[in-house]
Amino acid sequence: MRGSLYRVEKKTYTSLQPRFSTGYALNDATTIKASYTHVSQYLHLLTNSSLGQPTDLCFYQKYFSTKRYSVYNRHSPGNATANVLGHAGRLLQTDSEIEYADETNFLYERGETWEDKVISGDGEAYGVELFIQKKTGTWTGWVRSTLSWANRWFDAIDQGNKFPFTYDRRHDISLLIGYQLPKERTLSAAFVFSTGNVVTLATGRYQGIVPGNWDFSTFYNNGFWDRNYISNRDNYRMPAYHRLDIRQRKLN
Secondary structure, X not given: OEXXXXXXXXXXXXXXXXXXXXXXXXXXXXXXXEEEEEEEEOEEEEOOOEOOOOOOEXXXXXXXXXXXXXXXXXXXXXXXXXXXXXXXXXXEEEEEEEEEOOOOOOOOOOOOOHHHHEEEEEEEEEEEEEEEEEOOOOEEEEEEEXXXXXXXXXOOOHHHOOEEOOOOOOEEEEEEEEEEEOOOEEEEEEEEEEOOOEEEOOOEEEEEXXXXXOOOHHHOEOOEEEEEEOOOXXXXXXXXXXXXXXXXXXXX
């Protein structure tokens, strides 16, 4: 059992974080393992999936717990619960995640602060991983394949519907093959493949006339403003990434 206490500006956060792990040996070569972990996080990573401004910012919890925002409890510490069963499955459920609200970014205009742009919601990550390795013989190597999902949902984004998180990668495959050559030399090849990241792209564009009583109308082009229309968050996936490296080296 692990406990944590965090205090800032007369606001105190406490958290009990139990950890449990067990294993059962079916035989000398096979073991089933299971674990449960609950953690709290006081450092938040705020990501922006826009192509124009793909900037990630880190905020310590003290900035999320300032006097102004602790009163309203706008952004509490992040909490995550992880359940792991051997190599068969992984489930991660989190709450108090943070995200930019719609039509916002990390640039501050008209007296805005970063707190005005951030909302809180929930997220989940789960998947399965397979790893096979050969350590002896003329041919050696290993292959690892991961199938996973990472989603988030916020009441104020896309009517609360789930959308893939920036780091959602459906497939992640790594392959390494080594061959023993004469004269203590080896030849190896490494191949990696991963599904592309998701980004948010505009699906339309529209214009409007700036009302004459707007004090900041000079920020717009000749009294007109342009707006990009985005159908939903993280609505496009980049092409898959893959690479093959080959090298030869001498042992010792």
